[in-house]
Amino acid sequence: MKRRTFLKSAAMTTAGAAGGAVALSSPAISQNKRQWRMVTTWPKNLPGLGTGAQYFADQVTKCSGGRLTVQLAAAGEIVPAFESIDAVKSGTVEMGHGCPYYWKGKAAAAEFVSNFPFGLTAQEYNAWYHFGGGDKLCDELYNDAFGCKFLPCGNTGVQHPGWSRKEVNTLADFQGLKIRMPGLGGEVMKRLGATVVNLPGGEVPTALAAGTIDWAEWNNPYGEASMGFWRHAKYYYSTGWHEPGTVLELFVNKKQWDGLEPDLKAIVEQCAYAANVVMLSEFQARSGPVLEQFVKSHGVIIKRLSDEQLIKIAETSATVLSEITAKDPMSKKVFDSMNKFRSEQKGYSDVAEADYLRARSLNYKWPS
Numbered sequence: 001m002k003r004r005t006f007l008k009s010a011a012m013t014t015a016g017a018a019g020g021a022v023a024l025s026s027p028a029i030s031q032n033k034r035q036w037r038m039v040t041t042w043p044k045n046l047p048g049l050g051t052g053a054q055y056f057a058d059q060v061t062k063c064s065g066g067r068l069t070v071q072l073a074a075a076g077e078i079v080p081a082f083e084s085i086d087a088v089k090s091g092t093v094e095m096g097h098g099c100p101y102y103w104k105g106k107a108a109a110a111e112f113v114s115n116f117p118f119g120l121t122a123q124e125y126n127a128w129y130h131f132g133g134g135d136k137l138c139d140e141l142y143n144d145a146f147g148c149k150f151l152p153c154g155n156t157g158v159q160h161p162g163w164s165r166k167e168v169n170t171l172a173d174f175q176g177l178k179i180r181m182p183g184l185g186g187e188v189m190k191r192l193g194a195t196v197v198n199l200p201g202g203e204v205p206t207a208l209a210a211g212t213i214d215w216a217e218w219n220n221p222y223g224e225a226s227m228g229f230w231r232h233a234k235y236y237y238s239t240g241w242h243e244p245g246t247v248l249e250l251f252v253n254k255k256q257w258d259g260l261e262p263d264l265k266a267i268v269e270q271c272a273y274a275a276n277v278v279m280l281s282e283f284q285a286r287s288g289p290v291l292e293q294f295v296k297s298h299g300v301i302i303k304r305l306s307d308e309q310l311i312k313i314a315e316t317s318a319t320v321l322s323e324i325t326a327k328d329p330m331s332k333k334v335f336d337s338m339n340k341f342r343s344e345q346k347g348y349s350d351v352a353e354a355d356y357l358r359a360r361s362l363n364y365k366w367p368s
Contacts, residue, residue, distance in 0.1 A: 034264075035069045036256070039088070041081040041098035043202075044074040047286070048223050049248065052154045052279035053097040056250065059271040068264050070095070088253050089147045095252045097153060101183045107145035109330040112338065113138055115246055117184055117317040120338060121353075122155040122245035122280055124345050132341040137334050142251060144330075149257040151272040154248030154279035158240040161185070162217035163208065163224075163233035167303065171312055179215040180204055184320060185242030191316045208232045217242070221294060222286035230298040237303050241313055248279065 038057055042050040057070040073093070075081035084096040085103050101114040120128060128134040129152055142150035162181065168174060175193035179186070186196045197213050208216045209232045216233065218224050220240075230236075250272045257265070294300040305313070325332035 032261075033067050033069070035071065036094035037071050037073055037078065038095045038097060039073050039075075039078050039084045039093050040096065041075050041084055041102060047226060048156070048219070048279060048283050049154070050074065052248065052275055052282070055278055056097065056153055056271055056275040059274060060268055063267045063271060064264060068260075068267065072097075085146055085148070085251060088251055091253055091255065093253075094256045095250060097248065097250055100247065100249050103146070104183070107141060107330070108324060108328040109141050109334045110145070111183060111324075112331055112334045113141065113150075113247065113249075114183070115244060116321060116335070116338070117188060117242050117244075118314050119244055120342055120345070121349065122157050124342070124349065125155065125245050125247055126152070126276070127345070128338060128341040133337055134341075137337055141330060141334065143254055146251060147254050148251040149254055151250040151252070151269060152247050153250035153272040153275045155276060155283075156219055156223065156243070156246045156248070157280055157283050159220055159243040159246060160217070160224075160240050161237045161242055161305070162215045163229040164215045164235040164237060164303075165208070165211070165233045166214060167235055168215075168237070168309075169306070171309055177215055178213045179217070180207065180213045181215070181217040181242065183242075184317070185217070187320050188242070188313060188316050191320065192313070205229065205232075220283055220287050221290040222283050225286075225290045230294055230300050234299060234301050235303050236294065236300050237305060239305060239310065241305075241310060241317070248276075250275075 038053070040050065040053045042053060045051055045054065054072055057072045060068055060070045075084075078093060079087045081098070082102055084098050085106070087093050088096045099114055101111040104111040115125060119125075125134075129138070138150040138152075142148045162179070164177075166173075168177065171192065174189065177189075177194045178197055179189050179194045180197050180199050181189055182198070186198075190196045194215075197207070199207055199213070201218065204213075204216050204218060205227050207213045208229060216229055218227060218229070250268075252268070260268070295302065321335065325335050
């Protein structure tokens, strides 16, 4: 007891001598600890999406030394998945993780923030966000529409257009095809004569098994591995025109964001950027072996849409995009910025990555 009394007395004497240093003492910092909740639109530990959100939450907690603890709540634990943005806007919870196109009914431009058919690759999107003015546009949209701060916090990379129970060799084969494809891609398919069936992700495998739908779009091989689509549809289609690099988002209540100390803001930003890279990397790393398993173990047949089909799909996509941007000024503002960046990058991407990938696919001897 005497030793503790002595140490306490010595500490008080030192504090008095230090004057202004008292404000920086450990007790003062500990009093400013925050515990935030983050709602998601994903089931707990959903491969890629749910695990990516958990990675972000854990990293913020660790990097802040516990000054900002983020507790993740899966879809339905606090609010249903599609009420996440409202819960953050109202301040019920501090932050959320989801996909921008989920909020198109509340702000049409959110769908463009996700990306758009024949749009930007994942790396092109990152470049647009950081160096093409995307950060300012996303913040403007989310502040005005949702009262939130926006940060990219994940990317799926190129998604497959889907699994089909039947071959689709011509444009005519889309007529009457019952297809599950959300967002802008679904609207394009509707224009091509398909019957678009809106289903939440959890119901898609059952619907495909029952024949309620002929075609199921979800994600990429790793994201689809647990869905068992291959049991009911042997044809796995590419090219992923509809979602070339779908962005996942972190949205933070603006009042809470503005109240964070500058270093905690920086930690949240950097952890979101890290999650963006880690999620994309996980989808890439896991999808290769899973795709090989689909083909070798489950007899899946990879089919590519023909150039004729893709050209018509692209032209129809252009019509859909033009109609939406003509009606909504913010959609036009976001799309014009992204589309200008797409035009600037297309030539470079074609002679860089596209040409390299073509060269890598040529027939030559290579170590096994």
